[in-house]
Amino acid sequence: MTALDQPMAGSQPLTPAGRIVVALNRSAIHLFLAFVGLIWLVPTIGLLITSLRPRSDIQSTGWWSIADLTLTIENYRQVLEAQGMFQAFVNTVIIAVPSTLLPLAICALAAYAFAWVSFPFRDTLFLVVVALLMVPVQVAFIPVLTMFREVLPAFELTRGYGAVWLAHTAFALPFGIFLLRNFFITLPPDLIEAARLDGASDLRIFRSVVLPVSVPAIAAYGIFQFLWVWNDLLMALVFVQDASKFPMTRAIQNLLSQYGTEWHLLAAGAFLLMIVPLIVFFALQRYFVQGLLAGSVKG
Amino acid sequence: MRAEKTNWGATAMFLAPAVFLLVVFLVYPAIYTILLSFNRGRNGLLAEWVGLDNYARVFADPDFFSLGVPPSGALWNNLLWIVFYTSFVVFLGLVVAVIASRVRYESVVKAVVFLPMAIAATALAVIWKFVYAPDADLGVLNALLGAVGIAPVPWLGSPQIVNAALIAAGIWGSVGFATVILSAALKGIPAEIMEAARVEGANERQIFFRIIVPMVSLPMSVVAVTLVVNVIKLFDLIFVMTQGGPGKSSRVIAFTMWQQAFEAGQFGFGSAVAVVMLLVLIPIMVFNVRRFRAQAVT
Numbered sequence: 001m002t003a004l005d006q007p008m009a010g011s012q013p014l015t016p017a018g019r020i021v022v023a024l025n026r027s028a029i030h031l032f033l034a035f036v037g038l039i040w041l042v043p044t045i046g047l048l049i050t051s052l053r054p055r056s057d058i059q060s061t062g063w064w065s066i067a068d069l070t071l072t073i074e075n076y077r078q079v080l081e082a083q084g085m086f087q088a089f090v091n092t093v094i095i096a097v098p099s100t101l102l103p104l105a106i107c108a109l110a111a112y113a114f115a116w117v118s119f120p121f122r123d124t125l126f127l128v129v130v131a132l133l134m135v136p137v138q139v140a141f142i143p144v145l146t147m148f149r150e151v152l153p154a155f156e157l158t159r160g161y162g163a164v165w166l167a168h169t170a171f172a173l174p175f176g177i178f179l180l181r182n183f184f185i186t187l188p189p190d191l192i193e194a195a196r197l198d199g200a201s202d203l204r205i206f207r208s209v210v211l212p213v214s215v216p217a218i219a220a221y222g223i224f225q226f227l228w229v230w231n232d233l234l235m236a237l238v239f240v241q242d243a244s245k246f247p248m249t250r251a252i253q254n255l256l257s258q259y260g261t262e263w264h265l266l267a268a269g270a271f272l273l274m275i276v277p278l279i280v281f282f283a284l285q286r287y288f289v290q291g292l293l294a295g296s297v298k299g
Numbered sequence: 300m301r302a303e304k305t306n307w308g309a310t311a312m313f314l315a316p317a318v319f320l321l322v323v324f325l326v327y328p329a330i331y332t333i334l335l336s337f338n339r340g341r342n343g344l345l346a347e348w349v350g351l352d353n354y355a356r357v358f359a360d361p362d363f364f365s366l367g368v369p370p371s372g373a374l375w376n377n378l379l380w381i382v383f384y385t386s387f388v389v390f391l392g393l394v395v396a397v398i399a400s401r402v403r404y405e406s407v408v409k410a411v412v413f414l415p416m417a418i419a420a421t422a423l424a425v426i427w428k429f430v431y432a433p434d435a436d437l438g439v440l441n442a443l444l445g446a447v448g449i450a451p452v453p454w455l456g457s458p459q460i461v462n463a464a465l466i467a468a469g470i471w472g473s474v475g476f477a478t479v480i481l482s483a484a485l486k487g488i489p490a491e492i493m494e495a496a497r498v499e500g501a502n503e504r505q506i507f508f509r510i511i512v513p514m515v516s517l518p519m520s521v522v523a524v525t526l527v528v529n530v531i532k533l534f535d536l537i538f539v540m541t542q543g544g545p546g547k548s549s550r551v552i553a554f555t556m557w558q559q560a561f562e563a564g565q566f567g568f569g570s571a572v573a574v575v576m577l578l579v580l581i582p583i584m585v586f587n588v589r590r591f592r593a594q595a596v597t
Binding site for chain 1: 305306307309310312313314316317318320321323324325326327328329331332333335340342343344395398399401402404408410411412413414415417418419420421422425426427428429430432435436437439442471475479528531532534535538539553556557560561566569570572573574576577580581583584587588591592595
């Protein structure tokens with residue numbers, strides 16, 4: 001300790017020249033971070049300002065000409081009412097809620113079995129789940145669509161929300177099971193063994209012991225899955241084929257291909273898509289970051 | 300110790316829903332897609348076997364891969380993404396994490412940089428399409444260039460520039476991911492080591508490359524592998540920003556798969572592209588399974 005303390009004290013710059021060097025270094029750090037902040041905020045703020053400017057202003061001057069700034073919510077009104085973004089917002093909610101709750105329930109059940117129920121080939125089967133993590137959803141698209149059409153034609157799953165619910169749920173399983181199993185396995189074995197000795201069934205242990213102490217992990221995964229589905233475009237593109245049921249991501253894509261230069265509509269549409277993730281991000285940042293990072297760090 | 304009898308009822312109850320969905324929606328379709336890739340695949344059905352014909356067409360397609368000078372095609376573009384996107388995200392993520400750790404408002408910096416991780420790729424695409432707008436009265440980037448007397452650049456309209464512009468937008472979206480993970484890893488470096496290096500007279504650059512980089516190399520590799528996997532599956536950003544254009548110059552593998560299967564109706568061709576994606580990911584799959592087994596043993 002003392003051996004370290006002494007040279008540390010000695011290394012503190014005491015001369016005026018040393019102080020200037022430190023001050024310069026400090027301001028270089030602040031400048032760099034200010035620059036980083038600018039690059040990461042300006043693009044989003046520019047679009048936000050644009051979403052609030054009248055169409056004629058957007059077409060004549062850039063958003064940075066703040067001298068003649070007039071703000072309006074007309075763009076939002078127009079995109080919500082005339083462009084059907086309100087319906088698309090509702091559709092996104094209708095797609096996202098079951099596509100979050102179903103995987104949450106199914107993953108938690110399976111993860112409990114992989115962590116605390118003993119059955120033959122359990123660890124081999126879990127390695128299969130780890131391997132499935134890497135399988136791209138693209139390899140499933142054509143067969144699943146063909147299956148919906150040939151095997152279950154009466155249900156017309158791609159005309160409604162059924163296809164996209166099922167697809168989101170199934171494709172979420174490898175990651176969800178992986179994440180929750182890795183959390184459940186860190187619970188103290190005594191906790192589970194004690195409940196077993198008391199004669200509790202697995203279902204009871206799952207419900208009354210494992211779930212209550214796992215709320216943070218399950219919440220983190222739930223938030224991750226919810227935002228994943230909320231933000232998804234690809235699955236909606238493949239599995240939602242009725243235009244009146246398109247989520248916001250597809251509605252914005254349609255706006256872009258129809259009116260590629262109508263930035264008053266695009267900007268407002270993009271912010272309507274962003275609003276819920278931003279609220280979740282600021283309100284539940286801790287869970288959100290955990291959920292997003294847990295898989296890759298623990299992996 | 301616990302040589303219990305298998306409780307089949309409990310096992311089935313907990314596992315049945317997951318196993319059913321995984322088999323029906325992932326395992327069986329993956330096998331079916333591999334079969335389809337050797338078939339004409341009309342209507343998604345296994346009707347007419349064509350051997351390796353689909354693969355021959357995929358690799359003969361200059362829009363998929365062309366060894367010109369410079370090389371081009373979806374596979375090549377994906378390679379550009381893997382190399383430049385991954386290395387810039389990891390490097391910038393580490394630099395921001397290290398420098399932010401020196402100030403009191405560290406958490407604010409991390410939140411700002413992490414913010415794009417929360418929003419949809421579709422929204423990110425609109426944000427950057429706007430930044431890149433060719434009109435200097437609309438796009439902030441061309442306005443800045445105009446301020447120093449440079450003519451507007453068609454960022455997304457030029458086959459030579461479009462991939463770099465898209466990759467830059469992708470980097471912007473992911474640096475926060477690397478920053479947050481690497482920042483947590485930095486906190487694990489004992490302060491004594493840094494102090495000792497400073498005492499020995501190491502400058503900041505030496506400390507960065509000789510101490511910080513080696514000490515966080517494991518989390519760096521984890522971040523890099525995650526980014527590579529994500530970029531091989533990259534779709535939304537390209538689809539919204541350029542539709543693979545101008546022409547076909549910014550296509551990536553996942554875009555080609557979607558376009559061939561669902562726009563051109565070429566299910567055999569599309570399946571072959573999907574299998575190529577799977578093959579590219581298999582080394583990472585093996586790596587992950589091995590790493591997981593090693594962890595489970597220790």
